[in-house]
Each structure stands twice: as C-alpha cells, then as structure tokens.
Amino acid sequence: MIQYKAFIASSLDGFIARTDGSLDWLTSDEFTLENDDLGYSSFMEGIDCIVMGRITFETVLTFEPYPFGSIPIYVLTRNSDYQFESQHPIRIFQGTLEELDSILLGNQIKNAYVDGGQLIQSYISKSMLNQIIITRIPVLVGSGLPLFGDSHKDRKLKHIQTSTFSNGFVQSEYHL
Amino acid sequence: MIQYKAFIASSLDGFIARTDGSLDWLTSDEFTLENDDLGYSSFMEGIDCIVMGRITFETVLTFEPYPFGSIPIYVLTRNSDYQFESQHPIRIFQGTLEELDSILLGNQIKNAYVDGGQLIQSYISKSMLNQIIITRIPVLVGSGLPLFGDSHKDRKLKHIQTSTFSNGFVQSEYHL
Numbered sequence: 001m002i003q004y005k006a007f008i009a010s011s012l013d014g015f016i017a018r019t020d021g022s023l024d025w026l027t028s029d030e031f032t033l034e035n036d037d038l039g040y041s042s043f044m045e046g047i048d049c050i051v052m053g054r055i056t057f058e059t060v061l062t063f064e065p066y067p068f069g070s071i072p073i074y075v076l077t078r079n080s081d082y083q084f085e086s087q088h089p090i091r092i093f094q095g096t097l098e099e100l101d102s103i104l105l106g107n108q109i110k111n112a113y114v115d116g117g118q119l120i121q122s123y124i125s126k127s128m129l130n131q132i133i134i135t136r137i138p139v140l141v142g143s144g145l146p147l148f149g150d151s152h153k154d155r156k157l158k159h160i161q162t163s164t165f166s167n168g169f170v171q172s173e174y175h176l
Numbered sequence: 177m178i179q180y181k182a183f184i185a186s187s188l189d190g191f192i193a194r195t196d197g198s199l200d201w202l203t204s205d206e207f208t209l210e211n212d213d214l215g216y217s218s219f220m221e222g223i224d225c226i227v228m229g230r231i232t233f234e235t236v237l238t239f240e241p242y243p244f245g246s247i248p249i250y251v252l253t254r255n256s257d258y259q260f261e262s263q264h265p266i267r268i269f270q271g272t273l274e275e276l277d278s279i280l281l282g283n284q285i286k287n288a289y290v291d292g293g294q295l296i297q298s299y300i301s302k303s304m305l306n307q308i309i310i311t312r313i314p315v316l317v318g319s320g321l322p323l324f325g326d327s328h329k330d331r332k333l334k335h336i337q338t339s340t341f342s343n344g345f346v347q348s349e350y351h352l
Contacts, residue, residue, distance in 0.1 A: 012310075012324070012333060012350070013190065013323075013324035014189065014190040014324070025330055124316070134188075136348070138332060138333040138334065138335045138350060139330055139331065139332045139333065140300070140324055140327060140330065140331040140332075140333070141327075141330055142324075142325075142326050142327030142328060142329070142330070142331075143326055143327075147189070148188070148189035148190070148316055148318075149318075150318050150319055151316060151317075151318030151319075152318060153318070154201055154315055154316065154317055154318070155315065155316040155318075156314060156315045157188060157314040157315065157316070157344070158314065158344060159314045159340065159344035159345075159346060161340075162338060162340050162346050164335065164337075164338050168333070168334060168335035169335075170335060170338050170346075170348050172312070172346050174188070174314060
C-alpha cells in the first residue's frame with residue numbers, strides 16, 4: 001500500500017496562501033533560518049514521487065532552479081486537453097485518485113508526496129492521506145486558501161511529534 | 177497596562193466549537209488525561225478577572241459546579257436590557273472594550289482572561305490581546321465556530337513555547 005504524505009506550511013489561522021496564491025507572509029526575511037530547511041530534505045529523501053494539482057504545478061514551474069530533480073511528478077487535472085512538454089519526469093493525469101493509486105502501485109511507488117491544498121483535502125476526504133506534517137507560521141493573514149476544507153464527518157488524527165524552531169515556526173506530524 | 181490573555185482549545189482545522197456550540201469532539205473519553213489540566217489552573221492563578229461574551233457566559237452557567245469561584249466576571253453584551261442576578265461576582269457590561277479597560281484599570285486589574293471566540297477576535301482586531309495559549313486537538317471537525325476571524329491586515333505573533341501531551345494535544349503560547 002502506498003503511503004501518501006503531505007508537508008505543508010500554514011498560517012496560524014489556517015491558510016496556506018493568500019487568495020491570489022501568494023506566500024509573501026511565509027517567506028519574509030524575519031523567518032529565515034540559516035542552515036535549516038525545517039526537515040524538508042529529510043522528508044523528501046523518503047519520497048518516490050510527487051502528486052500535485054495543476055495550479056500548484058504551474059506555481060512550481062516558476063521556481064528557478066526547478067526544485068524536484070529526477071523525482072517523478074504526477075500532475076492532476078480535469079482538463080483532458082491539458083498537455084505539457086518538459087525535460088523533467090512530469091506526467092499529466094486526468095483520472096481519479098484511486099486510478100492513480102493503481103498506476104503508482106504498478107510503478108513500485110511506496111511513498112508519495114501530496115502537494116497543494118485542494119489535493120490534500122481530496123486525499124483526506126477519501127481517507128487516503130496517511131501522514132501530514134504541518135508547519136505553523138506565527139502570523140494571522142485573515143483570509144486566503146484554507147489548508148483544510150469542509151467535511152461532513154469528524155476525522156481523528158494521531159499526533160506523532162512536534163518540533164519548534166527559533167523563528168517561531170511550530171511543526172507537528174500527524175498520522176491519519 | 178492590563179494584560180489580556182486567552183486560553184482556548186481549537187480543532188486542528190481551527191474551530192473552537194461546532195456550529196451549535198457543542199464541544200463533544202473535545203471532551204471525548206480518549207482525550208482524558210489523568211491528573212493533568214493542560215496548565216489551566218496554573219494559567220488561572222495569574223488571572224484577576226474574566227471577560228466573556230454573553231453567549232459564552234450562558235454556556236458557563238450550565239457547568240456544575242460553577243467553575244470560577246470568587247473571580248470577578250465581566251459579561252459583555254450589546255443588549256442594554258440584559259440583567260443577571262447571581263451570588264457570584266458577575267457584572268454585566270454594555271460598553272466598548274476600551275471603556276471596560278478603564279474600569280478594570282480603576283479596579284486594579286492586572287491580568288484579564290478573555291474567553292470566547294468572538295471576544296478573542298474583537299480583542300485581536302483592536303490590537304488589545306497580549307497573549308494566547310492555543311491547545312490544538314488532533315481532530316478535524318470540518319465546520320463550526322472559527323477561532324480566528326477575517327482581518328484586513330497581517331498580524332505577526334511571537335512564539336513563546338509549545339508543549340505536547342500524551343493524548344495528542346499540542347499547546348502553543350504566543351504573544352501579540
């Protein structure tokens with residue numbers, strides 16, 4: 001069974017980006033930590049592929065240099081005409097999360113990184129997310145794209161560990 | 177200057193109660209901690225009075241026994257007809273937070289506990305809240321009364337400390 005894992009930053013009031021997608025509140029100078037990537041590279045070492053929505057993917061493409069090296073990326077979109085050519089291992093996928101799961105299993109994927117707020121919500125609502133590492137940024141932004149969405153039933157998580165950082169970030173790992 | 181302090185539990189997705197005010201997700205048996213009140217009595221030892229909104233107050237009144245002993249309670253309401261008789265030191269107040277601040281100063285109050293989601297939001301929006309201790313419960317409830325409200329400007333907080341508990345609660349103290 002594939003382990004689906006999320007690693008995401010959230011404002012203290014639960015937003016992962018402003019309404020226009022910007023992350024300026026997260027990347028301000030005062031939050032810079034020298035020689036500390038908040039456990040991100042360690043997390044990524046255990047990851048075999050990344051699953052992300054198209055909007056997150058197009059944001060990632062603006063990063064220089066391209067951050068994911070040789071790790072396969074599956075970009076989910078409902079748009080059947082969507083195409084993308086790249087020298088990187090990027091695959092466009094228009095099916096369901098369950099169909100993708102079968103494909104990933106066939107590709108010997110064991111650990112998939114789920115990136116992007118909407119996709120994390122989709123995996124949670126289908127009870128397919130196994131782990132989430134949330135880094136709480138000590139700022140209230142008031143509005144934006146929420147980390148968690150509406151749901152119709154309670155969902156309990158198991159707290160695994162919490163770390164704090166000198167810049168005020170609080171990072172908690174939960175299993176679902 | 178009076179220090180205004182909040183001590184509140186929130187679901188992982190940022191709700192302090194369900195839409196109907198219920199807290200069943202917070203008080204479930206599996207979260208029971210023997211001989212540990214999550215620092216609440218220690219927090220209350222430094223408190224001279226409690227400020228709460230009428231709705232929170234009327235919820236508190238349903239608790240048996242009455243939980244606040246001899247500590248003065250100021251109940252804020254916009255309803256000028258609201259009255260309440262009690263053997264406890266409860267005062268109904270219809271003015272602004274600034275007017276209440278003057279009264280509390282006159283009464284030699286140094287540390288006030290701000291209770292209730294809407295009131296916490298009001299104190300934050302007026303830049304009058306000094307401290308908030310948030311206990312994150314490891315459950316997603318999907319909808320309800322939010323801890324934080326909309327705001328039109330960013331508000332940075334200073335992280336002071338975080339504690340974890342064996343039942344999965346994560347408690348963080350911030351100064352504003």
